Amino acid sequence: MKQKKDVPQGTLALMVLKTLDVLGPLHGYGIARRIEQISGDLLSLNQGTLYPVLLRLEQEGAIASDWGPSENNRRARFYRLTPAGHKLLAAEKRDWEQTAAIIARFFEVNAQDLP
Amino acid sequence: MRALNRLFARLLNFAARRRDDERLREEIESHIAIQTEENIRTGMTPEEARRHARLKFGAIETVRENYHAEKGLPFLENLLLDIRYALRVLRKSPAFTVVALVTLMLGIGANVVVFGVLNAVILHPLNVAEPNNLYQIFHKEWMGGGPSYPAFEDYRQRNTTFTGMAAIYGLSSVGLQWNNAVREVSGYDVTGNYFDLLGVEPEVGRFFHASDEHGPGSAPYVVLSDALWRREFHADPSMIGKTVNLSTNPFTIIGVAPREFHGTEQFFWPDYFVPMANEEQVEGWDFLHTRLYTPVSVIGRLKPGVTVQQATENLNAIARELAREYPATDKDQSARLIRPGLEGDNEKIIREFLVSVMVLALLVLAAACANLASLFAARAADRSRELSLRVALGSSRQRLLRQLLTEALMVSLIGGAAGVMCAGLLLNVLSRWQPFGSGSAQLVITVDAHVYLVGLLLSLASGIIFGIIPARHAWQSSPLQMMKTGPVNSTHLRRFAVRDLLLGAQIAICTLLVTASLVAVRGMVHALHAPLGIEPKGAMLAQVNLGMVGINGDDALAKQKQMIDAAENIPGVQAAGIVNFAPLSGSGMSGIPVYRPGTVDQSLSNQVLATRVYPVSPDYLKAAGTRLLTGRNLTWHDDAHSPRVAIVNATFARKMFGQASAIGQRFLLWNDLYEVVGVAEDGKYVDLTESPTSAVYTSTAQIRQSSTVLVVRSSLSSREIAAALQRMLSETVPTAPITIRTWEDALSNVLFPARTATAALGVLGLLAAMLAVTGIFGMAAYSVSRRMKELGIRVALGARKTQVMRAAVGRPMVLLGAGSVLGLLAGIFASRLLGQIVYQANPRDPIVVGGAVLTMALLGIVASAIPARRALTVDPSKLLREE
Numbered sequence: 001m002k003q004k005k006d007v008p009q010g011t012l013a014l015m016v017l018k019t020l021d022v023l024g025p026l027h028g029y030g031i032a033r034r035i036e037q038i039s040g041d042l043l044s045l046n047q048g049t050l051y052p053v054l055l056r057l058e059q060e061g062a063i064a065s066d067w068g069p070s071e072n073n074r075r076a077r078f079y080r081l082t083p084a085g086h087k088l089l090a091a092e093k094r095d096w097e098q099t100a101a102i103i104a105r106f107f108e109v110n111a112q113d114l115p
Numbered sequence: 116m117r118a119l120n121r122l123f124a125r126l127l128n129f130a131a132r133r134r135d136d137e138r139l140r141e142e143i144e145s146h147i148a149i150q151t152e153e154n155i156r157t158g159m160t161p162e163e164a165r166r167h168a169r170l171k172f173g174a175i176e177t178v179r180e181n182y183h184a185e186k187g188l189p190f191l192e193n194l195l196l197d198i199r200y201a202l203r204v205l206r207k208s209p210a211f212t213v214v215a216l217v218t219l220m221l222g223i224g225a226n227v228v229v230f231g232v233l234n235a236v237i238l239h240p241l242n243v244a245e246p247n248n249l250y251q252i253f254h255k256e257w258m259g260g261g262p263s264y265p266a267f268e269d270y271r272q273r274n275t276t277f278t279g280m281a282a283i284y285g286l287s288s289v290g291l292q293w294n295n296a297v298r299e300v301s302g303y304d305v306t307g308n309y310f311d312l313l314g315v316e317p318e319v320g321r322f323f324h325a326s327d328e329h330g331p332g333s334a335p336y337v338v339l340s341d342a343l344w345r346r347e348f349h350a351d352p353s354m355i356g357k358t359v360n361l362s363t364n365p366f367t368i369i370g371v372a373p374r375e376f377h378g379t380e381q382f383f384w385p386d387y388f389v390p391m392a393n394e395e396q397v398e399g400w401d402f403l404h405t406r407l408y409t410p411v412s413v414i415g416r417l418k419p420g421v422t423v424q425q426a427t428e429n430l431n432a433i434a435r436e437l438a439r440e441y442p443a444t445d446k447d448q449s450a451r452l453i454r455p456g457l458e459g460d461n462e463k464i465i466r467e468f469l470v471s472v473m474v475l476a477l478l479v480l481a482a483a484c485a486n487l488a489s490l491f492a493a494r495a496a497d498r499s500r501e502l503s504l505r506v507a508l509g510s511s512r513q514r515l516l517r518q519l520l521t522e523a524l525m526v527s528l529i530g531g532a533a534g535v536m537c538a539g540l541l542l543n544v545l546s547r548w549q550p551f552g553s554g555s556a557q558l559v560i561t562v563d564a565h566v567y568l569v570g571l572l573l574s575l576a577s578g579i580i581f582g583i584i585p586a587r588h589a590w591q592s593s594p595l596q597m598m599k600t601g602p603v604n605s606t607h608l609r610r611f612a613v614r615d616l617l618l619g620a621q622i623a624i625c626t627l628l629v630t631a632s633l634v635a636v637r638g639m640v641h642a643l644h645a646p647l648g649i650e651p652k653g654a655m656l657a658q659v660n661l662g663m664v665g666i667n668g669d670d671a672l673a674k675q676k677q678m679i680d681a682a683e684n685i686p687g688v689q690a691a692g693i694v695n696f697a698p699l700s701g702s703g704m705s706g707i708p709v710y711r712p713g714t715v716d717q718s719l720s721n722q723v724l725a726t727r728v729y730p731v732s733p734d735y736l737k738a739a740g741t742r743l744l745t746g747r748n749l750t751w752h753d754d755a756h757s758p759r760v761a762i763v764n765a766t767f768a769r770k771m772f773g774q775a776s777a778i779g780q781r782f783l784l785w786n787d788l789y790e791v792v793g794v795a796e797d798g799k800y801v802d803l804t805e806s807p808t809s810a811v812y813t814s815t816a817q818i819r820q821s822s823t824v825l826v827v828r829s830s831l832s833s834r835e836i837a838a839a840l841q842r843m844l845s846e847t848v849p850t851a852p853i854t855i856r857t858w859e860d861a862l863s864n865v866l867f868p869a870r871t872a873t874a875a876l877g878v879l880g881l882l883a884a885m886l887a888v889t890g891i892f893g894m895a896a897y898s899v900s901r902r903m904k905e906l907g908i909r910v911a912l913g914a915r916k917t918q919v920m921r922a923a924v925g926r927p928m929v930l931l932g933a934g935s936v937l938g939l940l941a942g943i944f945a946s947r948l949l950g951q952i953v954y955q956a957n958p959r960d961p962i963v964v965g966g967a968v969l970t971m972a973l974l975g976i977v978a979s980a981i982p983a984r985r986a987l988t989v990d991p992s993k994l995l996r997e998e
Contacts, residue, residue, distance in 0.1 A: 021985045028142055029149045047146065051139060052181040059124040059185070072152060072866070083455030 012045075012053050014096065020063060020081045027068075027076035028054065054079060062088045067085040128186050139182050147172055161863060193514075197521040204522060212526070214889060215487055219530025219577065220537065221882050222483030227538035227570045229476040229875075232545070233469045234565050235381075241455070244314025244374045250423070251379070251455040252280070252430060254412040263406045264391075266437060266445060267413055272501065276426040280415040282391060283308040285730070287398060290345075290660060292360035297850055298347060299660070302387035303378060304394045307334065312416055313379070319344075320355040320370030323390050331403060334390035337366040343386040361389065364396035379414055379455040400423040406444040414455050423452050458524040472875050475631060478624050479882050480577060482728075485621040486890045488581035489614040491523060493897050495585035516586045523582025524575065531574025542566075576933040584613065615926065618894050619934045622971070625887035626938025630967045632880025634942075637963055639873040647887075648764070648798015649698060650740025651858035655833065656697055657825040657840050658854040666848070671821040674848060678825055679732055681843045687831040692735030695820040698800045698810075699862055704728040705801075709771065709809075710783040724770050726809040727800050728775045728784070736762070737796060738826040745791030746778045754816035762793040767809035784811070827860070833857045884974055891978035895927045899982040903989065911991035923986035924979040939967055958985075 012035075020026060021032070031054075032047040057063045058113045062085035070076040081089070147168045154164030172178075177674045205212045218817075241251060252270070253261075262270065264282065271280040284304040291300045303309075307325040315322075318341060337359065339348070348354045360364045366389065377384040391411075395401040402410055417426055430450035437445040495502070502515055539562050544562075658676070661671045675693050684689035696703035708722035729735075733749045736742075744765065753760050761784075768777035768791070777791045800808050825844075829836045837855050844853050863870075899906070906919055914922075943964075 027145070027149075029146045032146075046151075046178075047171055048143070048173040048175060048178035049181070051142065051178055052185045055182055055185050056121070059121040061120045070145065070149060072149070074145050074148060075141070076149070077142050 012049070013057060014089075014092050016050070016053060016057065016079075017062065017081065017085060017092065020079060021089055025068075025080040027070060027078050029076070031079065057085070060088075061085075079095070086113045118387075122849040123993075125186065136179060136183070140180060143172070143175060143178070167966055193517070194521070197518050198525060199630070200518065201522040201525045201964050206526065208494075211490065213525045214893075215490060215883055216419055216530040218483045218886065219527055220888065222480040222571050223531045223534030223570060223577070223880065224538045224541075225534075225882055226473075226573055226629075227535050227566060228541050228545075229473050230467070230569050231538060231562060231566045232543045233473055234563070234569075236469060236562060236688050237466055241379055242315075242373075242377070243379070248417040248419075248453040249313075249379070250417065250426075251457060252451045253417055253451050253562050255859045261411045261413055262448075262641045265406050266413055267411055269437055270430060270433055270450075271412070274426075274429055274437070274615070276418055276421045276429040277415040278418050279308055279312045280311045280413055281306045282411040282413050283309070283378070284391060284394065284402075284411050285385070285725075286398060289362055289387075290360075291387070292348070292363065292978070295850075299854070300343065300386035302340070302385040302389065304389050305752045306692050309388070310338075310516050312414070315373060315492040317902025318373045319352050320368070320372050320374075328390055328392040331392055331395060331401065334392045335364070335366045335396065336369045336390060336393075337361060338370045338372055338388040339368060340384065340388075341370050342376070342384065344371045361387070362397050366393070366396070406441055420933045427452055434695045452848075454559055468872070472879070475628060475876070475879050478628060479886070481575065481881055482621045482624040482628075482883060482886045482890075484577045485617045485624070486886055486893070487526070488584040489617040489621075490893055491519075492614050492617075493526060493716055493893070495519065501781070501786045511877070519586040520579070520582045523585075524578040527574045527578025529580070531570055531577075534574075536572035539566075572843045585616075614894070615930060618927070619892055619930045619937070621890045621935040622887055622931055623941065624969055625883040625890075626967060628883030629880050629970050630778065630939060630942035630963060632876040633963045633966045633970075635876035635880075638710050639870070645795070645799065645803050647699070647803075648741055648796055649858070651830075651862055652857040653828055653830070654738065654740065655827045655829065655836050655840060655846060656856055657827065657849055657856050658863050659823045659844060660827065661821040661823055661848065661851060666851075667821045668819055671823070672816060672819050675732065675815065675823055678823070678844065678847050679734070681847060682825060682827050682840065683734075684845065685827075685829070685831075685836070685839045687836070688827055688829040690734045690738040691827045692732045692738040692827065693815060694729050694731045694735050694739075694824050694826065695815070695822045696729075697824045697826065697858070697861065698729070698739075698798055699802070700824075703800070707784065709767075709811075712781045712783055714783055722810050722955075723782070724767070726784075726811050728768055728811050728813060728818075730815040730820050731812045735826060736812065739827065741798065742796045744794045745776075746791070746825075748793060749812070749814045751816060753814040758818050759787050760792045760814060761789045762795050762812040764795050764810045765812060766798045766807040768794050784813075786964060788812070829852040851921045857891055880985055884970065887974050888972065888978040891927050891975055892930060892931075892982065895924045895979040895982035896985075898926060899923045899986045906986055906989050907991040908990055916987060919986055919989075920983055924983045927979055928975060931971065935968065935971040939964060944969070 006025075016031055016036050019031050019038075023030070023034060028050055029047070032045065032050050036045060042110045054065075055061070058065055058079075061082060063079050064082050065077050067075055068078045127397060147165070150168035151161070151164045154159060154167050157169065169175075213237070241249070261267070261282070266278070267282045271277075274280070282305070286302065286304060289300050289302065290297045307323055307328040310317075310322040311324055317338070320338075321337055323336045327336065339354075344350055354368050355370065356367065358367050360366070372388065389397055391403070394403060417423070427450065430452075434445070434448045434450055438448065453941060505515060506512065530750060542562050556807060577776070661667070661674055666674055679691050679693060681690055691936075705727045706725045707728050709724050709726050710722055714721055731749065733751055743762070744760065749760065749762065761782075763771070771777070771782060772780050777794050780791045781788055782791070783789075795812065797807055798810070799805060800810060825840070827836060827840060831839070837857075840855055844851075844855075902922065906922060909919060909922065
């Protein structure tokens with residue numbers, strides 16, 4: 001059995017934003033499922049932890065929410081990205097890529113490469 | 116921006132108390148329902164599907180907690196909860212709460228009052244531009260601390276370290292005549308650059324400048340204070356340009372100083388400012404050309420970047436030059452820079468006094484904190500069951516700690532607020548109080564932000580101090596132990612020790628303060644019984660300045676004789692005499708050089724002594740109650756046509772003539788040869804702490820003075836004699852301003868330091884005594900109530916009364932003894948501190964030590980009487996049945 005990784009603090013919000021960016025308006029369960037699928041079941045996610053993150057993003061104005069019917073006609077709260085959320089996602093993405101690139105470069109360097 | 120959005124949303128939620136979890140609940144439900152359906156589709160049984168869905172979701176309660184924490188402001192919410200709970204707990208035990216609040220109110224109030232005065236007197240900057248580089252130039256060798264006017268000019272021109280220097284000369288009791296009425300005013304003669312140097316702007320009109328002065332008598336201008344302008348001229352702007360008479364000479368009003376400006380002295384509010392060039396017109400003579408007389412105070416502004424050290428060296432170099440150039444008058448002088456504001460060298464004394472009282476006030480607060488800490492600790496011990504229950508139910512210890520601290524802080528903040536409010540009221544009263552009688556001397560205390568800030572800080576600090584001790588107790592409590600054994604357990608005695616220590620410290624501090632206040636009272640008694648050389652009781656002073664209404668020379672003498680005769684004719688009057696200024700009134704001729712007969716070179720280095728001179732009428736000594744030791748009294752025949760005669764005091768006779776009899780000896784004073792005809796007893800002339808001072812009484816018929824103080828000794832009540840004198844004087848000198856007071860009232864300014872010290876230390880001592888009583892009472896009552904059952908059993912088993920008593924109040928008594936001894940020792944070691952505060956203070960004085968011991972013993976007995984009685988009257992049968 002594969003070792004599952006916990007979700008690092010802060011990255012969950014980024015995942016939520018990207019999910020909503022790709023799939024459009026989605027309810028909490030949908031977001032949770034999607035994150036699990038994308039991560040190839042490598043992440044262990046207590047689905048409930050999603051909700052405080054959603055609230056936080058909403059309070060920050062990055063996402064908005066409304067009640068709506070789910071696929072099987074249940075009442076569910078649907079979250080969608082706001083223009084501010086798009087901007088936030090772009091900025092976070094850039095940050096993340098930069099960080100990843102820097103770390104990657106550190107791992108590439110060998111002792112003999114150094115002048 | 117995002118963070119701001121979020122904070123706003125949270126604040127909104129917090130404010131609206133939006134605690135509805137409806138939305139979250141519904142979302143969770145729908146989430147789990149969808150997951151369950153999904154699970155069923157993959158082939159699970161409904162129950163299994165539901166269980167898995169829940170497992171996958173995680174702990175719902177934790178999610179809800181986190182969700183809630185994100186939603187509002189948990190810290191604030193908890194704080195509000197804590198505060199509400201604390202208020203409820205405090206309301207539940209009103210007696211405890213009231214005692215705690217009152218204790219704090221007194222402790223913090225006392226500190227705020229002392230700090231308010233300290234702030235106003237020392238910390239508060241003067242109302243001038245850039246007060247930081249303004250200094251007073253102080254020469255300790257010269258009377259009054261200033262140089263002669265020519266020397267001032269030399270310093271001003273030769274120095275390289277000051278941007279400017281101004282001289283100030285204070286002149287009180289000047290007649291200001293306007294519309295045929297004469298008011299008595301006090302103010303300043305200042306050099307023309309005074310206002311420019313201080314950087315103040317006029318409220319109305321203009322100020323005079325250095326360019327207005329063109330030699331003596333060239334600038335007959337007067338600037339009024341705002342207070343005088345409002346009081347006498349109804350704030351009428353058209354007064355600018357009008358002419359008033361000062362000492363019967365015309366001066367043009369050119370401007371009004373701003374309301375809050377009163378020069379550079381904290382205690383003095385001058386009524387007017389006149390250019391020093393016109394000094395002669397105000398006083399009748401001037402000092403602008405003599406180096407023998409050193410009357411002015413000098414303030415100066417340092418050049419930017421110049422240090423005090425450099426300026427002092429610069430001034431002292433000039434002083435050495437002057438000593439070479441004017442060896443007769445300017446020898447051996449040194450200059451020093453001090454902060455202006457507190458009457459020259461008094462600054463050190465006043466500062467030390469206030470700082471010492473501040474320290475004592477902080478000690479009172481420390482004692483109050485110790486008291487409250489033991490009260491709170493006792494309560495925490497009683498509540499240990501509740502606290503341990505809460506720990507057992509999963510409350511975090513931090514949470515409990517916060518709860519207990521919140522309670523303490525609530526008490527300290529409410530008590531502190533009450534204390535600051537009372538202190539504010541008291542400071543306002545103090546500010547309006549004029550300790551030196553009516554006139555220009557007063558201290559205005561403004562309660563500014565600093566005072567409130569100090570009150571807040573003191574409240575918070577004391578709250579934390581007395582809150583930490585019981586909180587520490589809760590921190591260490593083990594729930595298991597507590598629940599098992601209940602409140603009284605084996606750790607009881609050890610825990611008691613902390614409170615023992617607190618009470619001991621409290622009593623030690625209180626003893627110290629009681630000792631201090633006893634010392635102050637003793638000092639005051641000493642001061643009141645110091646031989647003054649006069650007998651103020653039964654004497655009345657009527658001050659009449661004839662010069663103000665233009666009566667001088669022989670006219671003045673005739674008027675004075677007329678006044679004395681009229682006063683002697685009032686039935687009940689035993690003696691009446693006049694003097695130019697009464698001793699201990701703050702005025703008078705002083706530092707007058709005396710030479711041996713035949714001295715030609717009358718330079719200061721040849722003088723035998725410097726003396727005070729009092730021109731008096733024949734019956735003055737009798738009216739003042741000054742005893743004539745040998746020789747004869749002055750008579751009206753000692754007038755301008757007969758040889759000059761004088762009565763000298765004992766100190767003068769000893770210094771001048773040694774063991775030889777003084778009668779018939781001669782000395783030179785103001786170039787006149789005087790013959791000693793009598794010797795009078797010594798007295799105090801400036802203040803009560805002065806060392807023996809020389810004084811000469813001359814005949815007022817030989818040195819005529821227009822300034823007149825009529826001294827009347829009578830057997831009448833002060834009101835009767837005052838009315839009679841008022842009637843008589845308004846007939847004799849209808850236009851002159853008259854002030855009539857008992858001599859005892861007039862002495863109030865001399866006794867002011869001793870009185871203030873006694874009042875301050877007395878109040879602190881009283882507060883300390885109260886704290887000692889509440890402390891001992893609290894401790895004894897608590898220990899009796901905790902041990903009621905034990906005492907009951909002892910009584911039932913036949914314990915004697917003394918044994919019960921010892922068990923009940925033994926410990927507080929031991930603490931009282933130990934604490935008192937410590938406090939007394941501290942008081943004795945603090946004698947230096949106390950010596951600075953009160954005149955002739957000696958904490959080793961057996962009466963003080965005995966008094967302190969007796970006071971503490973009495974306080975102990977009073978405080979433990981009620982608990983002890985309760986212990987003695989314990990009814991074992993009733994008590995044992997109750998449990």
